[in-house]
Amino acid sequence: MAVYTQLSAETLAELIAEYDVGELVSAKGIAEGVSNSNWLIETSGSAANGKRFILTMYERRIELEDLPFFLDLLDHLAAHDCPVPRTIHDRSGASSRMLQGKAVALIEFLPGVSVDAPTPAQARSVGRVLAEMHATAMGFSGKRQNSLGPDVSAQVLADCPAQALAAIDPALPGVVEMARDVAQRWPDGLPRSIIHSDLFPDNVLMRGDNVSALIDFYFACNDAMAYDLAVTHAAWSFSSDGRDYRPDVGQALVEGYESTRLLEDDEREAMPLLAQGAALRFISSRAQDWIETPADALVTRKDPMDFVRRLEFYRREGKAVFGS
Ligand SMILES: Nc1ncnc2c1ncn2[C@@H]1O[C@H](COP(=O)(O)OP(=O)(O)O)[C@@H](O)[C@H]1O
């Protein structure tokens, strides 16, 4: 459950009155997600903006100065027919506001469901839409560095006390050295665009086999497109605990991507290492969250070991999986 901040009905009604969306009818806290507080907002509606919205209060891992990048990116992609929610601007034209010392934004609600066990057909659609998003994002002028690249992941893990890592799982301290090794061998010069970098099944809404929305762009940054494909591969192609690789899903995802943009030789060659880096990115943030999240927080902690199993898989099988 991720609602870190309680907002009264009066506060929400005052906030919603700042937008041209009609009056607040209902607000329900959304259980999914771990980073931000989210509410499903229903209003009496307006011709321009409709009746259903998502209100997000930015809580963790987001720098305020990055918000215009994330929100303008959504507007750029939506304006170019990518399936992403557009932002609703307040009456002064701003896409974010401050409330009780934290930034909030209202965005369009898009229909669809997140799948738990994707089919190959769904993975194919996601791959295709990811490549289309990369192409469209090339026209966006905003810039943001990846704040969770391989060096940072390696450092985050190295900064976790070894005992705290071992308390999560005795195998976890051994990953610190692997993270350093991957960071040292990280490839330069792969083709770049703006990447989503967290495209897990819970950040994609689907209707049947089709993608209805990509959401949660709050880790988006300028980086290698093949790394984004590697993150998506790690997130979609395994059972959630990472024990079982699902080759039909992994293959369909890459084929879907390549139906829009063929990987270059150096990208294909780099995929096994990029996938290890992707696994390490989530091992490190999950381990840090596991250690730092207060026991009474209304949030379900995610197990870093789910991605240690993926890391081991990519070290062992990466070349065979990606044909590199
Ligand atoms: N634009 C949207 N349309 C419909 N549902 C959304 C939208 N944005 C978020 N949600 C819902 O809210 C949940 C949490 O949103 P998300 O942005 O992923 O939060 P977090 O950053 O905390 O992970 C999603 O899993 C989805 O159910």
Ligand SMILES: N[C@@H](CCOP(=O)(O)O)C(=O)O
């Ligand atoms: N996808 C990440 C968690 C990122 O958190 P989110 O709530 O912003 O999606 C993981 O699975 O570790």
